[in-house]
Amino acid sequence: MDTLQHVFKGTFVHSTPSCPMEVLKEHIIGIGKMGRIMFLEDAQEQTRLAQKWGFDESDVKELSKSEFFMPGMVDTHIHAPQYSFIGSAMDKPLLEWLEHTTFPTEETYADLEVAENVYRAVVRRTLKNGTTTACYFATIHTDASIVLADIANHYGQRAFIGKVCMDSNKTYPKYLESCEESIEETERFVDIMEKKKYDRVKPVITPRFAISCSERLLNELGLLADKHQLHIQSHISESTAEIDEVLRIFPTYDSYTEVYDKNKLLTNKTVMAHGCYLTDEELNIFRSKGAAISHCPNSNISLYSGHLDVQNVLKHQVKLGLGTDAAGGYSVSMLDAIRKAIETSKIIFMEKQKENRENKKMYIDYKRETVQNGIKPGPIKKMENGTDYQVLSNQEAFRLATLGGCQALNIDHITGNFEVNKEFDALLINMAAEDSAFELFSDIAIEDAVQRFLYLGDDRNIKEVYVAGRCVVPFTNNA
Template sequence: MTTETPRPQGESLQVFKGTFIHATDTSPMETLAPRILGVNGMGKIVFIETVDKEEELSQTWHFQKKNIRVLQQREEFFIPGLVDTHIHASQYPNMGTCLDLPLLEWLVEYTFPVESKFKDLKFAEDTYTKVVKRTLRNGTTTACYFATIHTESTLKLCSIINKLGQRAFVGKVCMDLNNLFPTYKEQLCESVSETRRFVTELTGRMYPLVKPIVTPRFVPSCSSELLQQLGSYANTEDLHIQSHISESRAEVELVKSLFPDCKNYTDVYDKHSLLNDKTIMAHGVYLSNEELKVFHQKGAAISHCPNSNISLCSGLFDARNALNHNVKVGLGTDVSGGYSPSILHAMRTAIDTTKIHGFQTSNYERLSYQEVFKLATLGGCQALGLDHVTGNFEVGKDFDAILVNTSVPNSPFDIFPNDTQEDIFQKFLNLGDDRNMVEVYVAGKKVVPFPNA
């Protein structure tokens, strides 16, 4: 029986009956239909069983048939919450615009100016509320956010995430070099001390789902001293780490000129103690096989951001090659380098990217849509070190989930009598949007629709 030991039912229990689609360690996608699933008052899955066990479960867990949430056959199903492993909350005002320049010029012309505005707490609160709500509506139950160099507004982002119920890592950006935009940077000592203050204050607030992550922006904006101090601090405090790596050719060449004694971009982070099993690096488009081997050895992960890589003309990340090197890979929107806040859209662009690799290389093994679905859910949790907490519908894990309804009014696609469950799921993956995500749960709590909305 797929269940944990029952407890006295003084706690509330949510029970759902219908179809559940998820990934596991051994399968990129499994369709469990029909199943009955229970979530306890702590938001954890306590059983998932075939429906013929309903009577036995009701006696064991003390629930009544009338309290079971029964999903519509075929049209409704649950998937795990989507995981955005790389998003710049502070760039949200520019989303959908400013995509006419390559990375380094784009930072100077558009990105640094908008991030500079976040010293204004009112502007920060308005923007951060909008981005967290937007991502939740699009099914992002877990997000790994870059904020800005401003500690107070970054803490404001954390309080908004906590209030709205999303699971997140949040990083105060660290950068003591910026020759391209000199007014947007910190002093070395300030960057380190403010990172310590941010982590201490956020930890002290004891938000259950919001955690700090050490965030050197990327190598060109950080001195060797800053990288070293951040690496030492992260390791001493056992903190997660995020940054960017090998996003564009120009960036790779710049890093080579800044750190001529390092073998490659990966070596810079490694020599500064910033590459370990709690590290996630965005992009990795131009990582060599030698670098991927180091990623595997260190246990570091990559956030694949296909929309951004194409939008900024950075390149095409080869996710298959990274997976073949046993490197953990998740998906990221990279708002606003990516113009969509939707991980569904990231899945589609990842599929397009793997097809383009297939055009370019003979006998190339393209990623299947099932594999990309895993990257968006369990794979993202593995990349962030959360797969023991959530990511699929296994007993003992938090219930982070999206209730998908494919027959909502004005749905962006239609289903037909002969469509199989797999057909319907593929239509949702390729054509669906937030209209189909009628309910979103994080740790068992329904966070979408928003209360009092």
């Protein structure tokens, strides 16, 4: 039997498949030395649990009234090399931004010293901001991608690392690799990663996006993912210009989704970033394949690409997580992703309200005109009533950033909430931290306090970060 390494008592906030935010007050949790949750019960059971599990009650770490545990946050889409220019070059749309800023910067990662400096910084920064799991794009450089994996493993972050593949586009030929080289280097990358036998850092097959990949490369990558049962990540339907270009390059395919699907790149281990313009038919394909979408609202707004209708995705029962998409998004904080997801939902709500008002006015004008002309008004098709649209709540956004991200990455059987036997990926939040980003002036309900943290908190409120029971933040002296 696993022995205990941590016992905490206090408030725990997490999500379940049936509840977007469950608040467990006065509970006690036990974490085994293997990093798994051994028990989570009412604190009144402490003495019985101490006898059963053999811990000293004096060793229980009790949280203060201003503290609570929540699951670690999951960034389902982030570009590690772009961290070097985050917060800049935000004045161009997607395809121009790639050509003028992103590709020239990523080319410098052939230099492993450049890669190590930036990758160490981004892993530390994301961990400090509560990202316990990150799904990273690296660059086309295999050895630099291994550097990122080594660093993530060193700091204890759960991570998926993608050596980027791109062999085809006349717009930026000098940043490409040949199809043969891309396949060979991806196989070498996967082989090295498997030999390293990391516990929680895994390879992910990563065609950059359909525009930058030949049909042969896409097909070979799909076969490679199937052979090794690997995760897959890419981009889809981020902007209208991107969709038009994909359909121009692949004229025999009916949709962007079909390009990936017919090349075996849509599986239950696939996460595709953005999806702003996916049709209902394409969403049905996603659901049937078990593939997921990473919602990256900051990037969608910053590169003025579009908005993802989260409620429509969820209505189609497609797995959904949140991503920062740094540096298309200007923040690596998943708290920012939560806020931007809620704001995007409100924008869509207002757009639907506007459409509804315009439709009502059109109907009134039509009715008035026909009556004045002595004609009985006939029926007119009405648009959806905007007030029927449900804005994404902070509780639902919280679930997307935690359990939802794990579902998107197909690791929700391993972590994502505080269910017994899952690995303890968690954040200890202190709402009364020194120099806190916000104040609590009086006792308020824990639900309201959590909401305040989600809207106003930052890394100053994240006191400790755990991955599989290991405290990885604060960093140790040798980290």
